[in-house]
Amino acid sequence: MQAGFAFSRLADRLTSLAEITADDLDLLADMPSSIAHFGAHQAVLRHGDEATRCCLLLQGYLSWQNPESPDGQITSICVPGDIADPHTLYRPRIDGNLVALGPAIVALVPHRFFHELAARSPVMSRALLLMLLTDHAIQRNWTINLGSRDALTRVAHLLCEITVRLQTVGLARDFRLSSPFTQSDLAAACSISPVHANRTIQELRRCNLLQWRGKTIAITDWRGLVRLAGFNPAYLSIRSGEDARPPLPRPAAADVAVA
Amino acid sequence: MQAGFAFSRLADRLTSLAEITADDLDLLADMPSSIAHFGAHQAVLRHGDEATRCCLLLQGYLSWQNPESPDGQITSICVPGDIADPHTLYRPRIDGNLVALGPAIVALVPHRFFHELAARSPVMSRALLLMLLTDHAIQRNWTINLGSRDALTRVAHLLCEITVRLQTVGLARDFRLSSPFTQSDLAAACSISPVHANRTIQELRRCNLLQWRGKTIAITDWRGLVRLAGFNPAYLSIRSGEDARPPLPRPAAADVAVA
DNA sequence: AGTGAGCATTAACCTGTGATAGGTTGACGG
DNA sequence: CCGTCAACCTATCACAGGTTAATGCTCACT
Numbered sequence: 001m002q003a004g005f006a007f008s009r010l011a012d013r014l015t016s017l018a019e020i021t022a023d024d025l026d027l028l029a030d031m032p033s034s035i036a037h038f039g040a041h042q043a044v045l046r047h048g049d050e051a052t053r054c055c056l057l058l059q060g061y062l063s064w065q066n067p068e069s070p071d072g073q074i075t076s077i078c079v080p081g082d083i084a085d086p087h088t089l090y091r092p093r094i095d096g097n098l099v100a101l102g103p104a105i106v107a108l109v110p111h112r113f114f115h116e117l118a119a120r121s122p123v124m125s126r127a128l129l130l131m132l133l134t135d136h137a138i139q140r141n142w143t144i145n146l147g148s149r150d151a152l153t154r155v156a157h158l159l160c161e162i163t164v165r166l167q168t169v170g171l172a173r174d175f176r177l178s179s180p181f182t183q184s185d186l187a188a189a190c191s192i193s194p195v196h197a198n199r200t201i202q203e204l205r206r207c208n209l210l211q212w213r214g215k216t217i218a219i220t221d222w223r224g225l226v227r228l229a230g231f232n233p234a235y236l237s238i239r240s241g242e243d244a245r246p247p248l249p250r251p252a253a254a255d256v257a258v259a
Numbered sequence: 260m261q262a263g264f265a266f267s268r269l270a271d272r273l274t275s276l277a278e279i280t281a282d283d284l285d286l287l288a289d290m291p292s293s294i295a296h297f298g299a300h301q302a303v304l305r306h307g308d309e310a311t312r313c314c315l316l317l318q319g320y321l322s323w324q325n326p327e328s329p330d331g332q333i334t335s336i337c338v339p340g341d342i343a344d345p346h347t348l349y350r351p352r353i354d355g356n357l358v359a360l361g362p363a364i365v366a367l368v369p370h371r372f373f374h375e376l377a378a379r380s381p382v383m384s385r386a387l388l389l390m391l392l393t394d395h396a397i398q399r400n401w402t403i404n405l406g407s408r409d410a411l412t413r414v415a416h417l418l419c420e421i422t423v424r425l426q427t428v429g430l431a432r433d434f435r436l437s438s439p440f441t442q443s444d445l446a447a448a449c450s451i452s453p454v455h456a457n458r459t460i461q462e463l464r465r466c467n468l469l470q471w472r473g474k475t476i477a478i479t480d481w482r483g484l485v486r487l488a489g490f491n492p493a494y495l496s497i498r499s500g501e502d503a504r505p506p507l508p509r510p511a512a513a514d515v516a517v518a
Numbered sequence: 519a520g521t522g523a524g525c526a527t528t529a530a531c532c533t534g535t536g537a538t539a540g541g542t543t544g545a546c547g548g
Numbered sequence: 549c550c551g552t553c554a555a556c557c558t559a560t561c562a563c564a565g566g567t568t569a570a571t572g573c574t575c576a577c578t
Contacts (some may be wrong), residue, residue, distance in 0.1 A: 455536070
């Protein structure tokens with residue numbers, strides 16, 4: 001039941017990308033997979049591996065890290081519902097390390113399943129392609145983030161992005177998100193030093209934008225955070241054509257603080 | 260004749276990505292296109308446009324710029340043979356401004372042509388997909404570049420990347436590249452100030468790594484530049500499976516300094 | 519209760535880069 | 549021939565953020 005719950009994140013994610021029908025979703029029922037659990041900072045995929053399966057993230061966060069940089073720079077972050085490595089469907093050689101941020105649950109799905117899925121359903125094929133394109137858009141935005149913002153706004157922007165991405169799959173609806181990652185992880189994602197990450201978070205706290213205690217972050221002033229970051233969710237789009245919807249809290253569910 | 264020459268860049272580019280046959284290349288012969296010329300800093304596509312055609316770059320350089328950042332941050336650079344906006348095939352809304360760096364010649368090709376091409380030839384379809392994936396890998400690398408290198412190595416890395424990308428389409432074989440872009444353009448791509456870009460270039464000159472006079476850059480010590488930048492061309496790959504070939508100067512052609 | 523590991527916090531100091539502002543060169547037009 | 553303009557070069561000063569290192573907190577395990 002826990003597992004079925006987690007799998008529905010993928011459905012949510014795909015639905016956010018294209019007009020998926022019930023029939024299409026039924027195709028996911030046959031998905032073969034084996035479930036794997038990972039602990040904090042444990043490697044899911046290693047640089048140089050040849051992938052034969054995709055990593056579908058069910059719970060927690062994963063990060064891609066640059067193997068060459070000494071401080072383990074993080075180049076992207078995956079949230080539940082993401083396929084961490086969709087590109088391996090077409091080019092299986094792994095470039096970078098895929099590492100869990102905090103405990104994570106991953107479903108390993110044979111490449112073959114997705115290839116057949118795409119062959120069987122044009123809409124699903126399109127959704128997978130849009131997933132790739134969205135990853136690309138996110139990556140471009142990380143480039144912008146590093147290139148044009150200072151530490152404070154950079155961290156703020158990253159938090160905005162993660163929040164909206166979680167909301168797309170039904171998490172963090174009340175702007176509370178589980179944060180198993182450390183301040184050093186955040187620093188590695190924003191390319192600042194861990195010490196300065198700390199200074200920065202304190203500044204965000206002092207502005208009453210958020211609380212970060214223990215393993216959850218509560219964003220107490222969403223609009224303030226968005227304004228500070230200059231965050232525009234359009235790039236995360238979400239249903240081709242439409243512009244991104246503002247992440248309004250929909251009727252609360254029971255699954256709120258679990259990422 | 261000039262034009263036919265330029266079109267062959269696309270063939271070179273696609274060939275570098277997948278095992279293209281002569282029959283596949285023949286399909287390119289029907290490519291409908293209209294040619295457009297642009298001057299320095301002129302916009303090719305504007306943020307918010309809806310694209311119905313792809314921009315195939317024949318000569319010169321194009322850049323994607325972030326419309327929100329005041330200094331016109333450059334988030335990626337296109338070289339001849341690149342399709343500047345392959346993602347518009349699937350999501351036509353333009354995000355960012357596509358701007359010419361120096362004079363550029365572009366072939367505008369209807370989306371329809373590429374969709375039919377992909378439907379007709381699986382290999383071509385694959386090559387187009389790999390083009391998207393390579394763009395993505397390059398973008399990830401820009402994130403790494405901004406996040407983990409200082410100004411000097413950042414500029415060095417960018418120059419290495421551009422050089423190798425030019426070489427895959429038969430340009431810059433002798434490590435001389437046309438550089439219609441200004442130091443400010445370079446600065447915008449590396450997210451440093453124009454003044455500091457100048458300091459940096461002088462440093463590179465002082466180390467005898469390159470000459471930059473007028474509108475051409477001559478890299479005089481390629482290995483030194485690669486070492487300084489920590490450049491590893493693997494991410495540009497270039498024929499799935501293989502690792503990237505070292506960019507050896509092949510028998511010189513007549514087209515050397517023209518980008 | 520005691521120990522140790524990992525993480526958060528604080529402080530003192532240092533450096534790369536930005537900002538500003540001025541000077542030089544070269545291409546072009548009248 | 550001179551004025552204009554854009555690009556390039558140089559110098560100086562201020563500050564965001566890096567580095568290092570010491571201290572404290574919290575939790576897990578014995």
